[in-house]
Amino acid sequence: MQPSEPEQLFEPNADRATYVRGMFGDIAARYDLLNTIMTGGRHHAWRRLTARALVRPGDRVVDVGCGTGDLAIACLRAGAARVLGVDFARPMLTHAYRKAGRHARRVFSFAAGDATRLPLADASVDVWCSAFMVRNIPDLDAALAEAHRVLRPGGRLGILEIPKMEAGPLRPFARAYFQRMVPLVGRVVSGHESAYRYLPVSVDHFLEPAELASKLTAAGFEVRDVRRLMFSTVALHVAVKAGAAH
Numbered sequence: 001m002q003p004s005e006p007e008q009l010f011e012p013n014a015d016r017a018t019y020v021r022g023m024f025g026d027i028a029a030r031y032d033l034l035n036t037i038m039t040g041g042r043h044h045a046w047r048r049l050t051a052r053a054l055v056r057p058g059d060r061v062v063d064v065g066c067g068t069g070d071l072a073i074a075c076l077r078a079g080a081a082r083v084l085g086v087d088f089a090r091p092m093l094t095h096a097y098r099k100a101g102r103h104a105r106r107v108f109s110f111a112a113g114d115a116t117r118l119p120l121a122d123a124s125v126d127v128w129c130s131a132f133m134v135r136n137i138p139d140l141d142a143a144l145a146e147a148h149r150v151l152r153p154g155g156r157l158g159i160l161e162i163p164k165m166e167a168g169p170l171r172p173f174a175r176a177y178f179q180r181m182v183p184l185v186g187r188v189v190s191g192h193e194s195a196y197r198y199l200p201v202s203v204d205h206f207l208e209p210a211e212l213a214s215k216l217t218a219a220g221f222e223v224r225d226v227r228r229l230m231f232s233t234v235a236l237h238v239a240v241k242a243g244a245a246h
C-alpha cells in the first residue's frame with residue numbers, strides 16, 4: 001500500500017503492517033546511512049546503552065524488529081551468549097546477516113517473523129529488546145503480551161524508541177526537525193517518497209514515555225527505568241517480567 005498521506009495509515013481499517021514491511025524492504029540498503037545522518041551518529045551509542053542496561057554475560061536475547069542488526073550486535077558485545085534477531089522485512093535481515101559476519105554461525109540467528117508471533121518457546125529468553133520498532137506495531141498490546149510470553153520470569157525487556165514529544169520548550173524544535181528535516185533528508189538519501197513522511201506521523205500517533213510505561217505495567221512488567229536521550233527525542237524503557245529474581 002502506498003498511501004497518498006501517511007495519516008491514512010492510522011485510520012481504523014488501514015493495513016499499516018503491510019505498508020511498514022514493504023517500506024523497510026524498500027529502504028534497507030540506505031537505512032544505516034540514514035540513521036547515521038539523522039542522529040549525527042548517536043544511534044550507535046543509544047544501542048550500546050540499551051544493551052548494557054539489559055544484557056548479562058551468557059544471556060539468551062531476542063532483538064525484535066532487528067532490522068539491519070545493530071542492536072543484536074551490541075547485545076553480543078555486551079556479553080550475550082546467543083542472539084536471535086527477528087524482523088518481518090527480509091531485505092533488512094539480509095543486511096543484518098551480512099553485518100553479523102563471522103559471528104553469524106556461532107551465536108547469531110535471524111528469522112523472518114512478526115513481533116506478535118515470535119518463533120520462540122514460552123519463557124525461553126533472558127532479554128527481549130527492540131529499537132525503533134514498537135511505534136510501528138498496530139497492536140502493541142499483542143506484541144507486549146508476546147514479549148511477556150517468551151521472557152523467563154525475571155527476564156528483562158528494553159524498548160528504545162522515539163516517543164511522542166512531551167510538552168516543553170524543546171517540543172517546537174523537535175517537531176520542526178521531524179516534520180521538515182527528516183522527510184527532506186530521507187527523500188534525498190533513500191529516494192523513497194513516503195517512508196520519511198511516515199516517520200513523524202508515526203511519532204505523533206505513538207505514546208509519551210509515561211504512557212508507554214503504563215502500558216508495560218498493564219502487560220505484567222515492572223518498569224525499572226525510563227531514560228530520556230537526545231533532548232527527550234528518544235526514550236529507553238527498561239522493565240522486568242515479574243515473577244522471580246533477576
Ligand SMILES: C[S@@+](CC[C@H](N)C(=O)[O-])C[C@H]1O[C@@H](n2cnc3c(N)ncnc32)[C@H](O)[C@@H]1O
Pocket residue numbers: 017020021024025064065066067068069070071086087088089092113114115116130131132133136137
Ligand atoms: C526503524 S527499523 C529499526 C531497526 C533496528 N531495530 C534498528 O535499531 O536499527 C524498524 C524495524 O522493525 C521492523 N518491524 C516493524 N514492525 C514489525 C513487526 N510487527 N514484526 C517484526 N518486525 C517489525 C521493520 O521491518 C524494521 O526493520
